[in-house]
């Protein structure tokens with residue numbers, strides 16, 4: 728059994744969320760995650776987030792507990808929490824995709840904020856989008 732773990736969640740940015748705050752979040756995330764051996768991906772479109780955290784169970788849980796009480800977002804909804812075989816984003820302490828930069832010319836990207844905003848989250852759709860970022864057509868947009 729692998730001792731690697733992941734948490735995937737979606738959330739909505741608070742109304743007063745400013746674009747510059749994403750930069751601050753990524754700065755803190757990369758600093759802390761590097762220290763804790765966490766890697767992952769943060770998708771954002773200014774209104775919603777979809778984040779994948781991967782690492783040891785303890786590190787992932789501790790980090791997620793800090794994130795979920797962050798006042799910059801709300802409606803934090805866990806899509807998956809469980810073991811993984813290997814890291815999908817090992818190159819990134821926290822990879823970032825700012826969807827608003829790509830969504831008009833990349834079919835499919837638009838759906839993410841719709842998914843995050845929905846009450847009846849469709850886990851299969853989330854999973855298939857993540858796969859596109861893990862090893863599919865969207866991976867080139869991770870920075």
Ligand SMILES: Cc1cc2nc3c(=O)[nH]c(=O)nc-3n(C[C@H](O)[C@H](O)[C@H](O)COP(=O)(O)O)c2cc1C
Pocket residue numbers: 752755756757759760769776778780790793794795797799800821
């Ligand atoms: C959408 C979102 C994603 C975040 N992702 C991370 C993360 O991956 N790692 C992390 O340490 N903090 C993350 N944060 C920030 C934490 O909530 C918290 O502000 C930060 O960890 C505090 O770190 P500091 O005490 O070093 O400033 C995130 C916050 C938000 C709103």
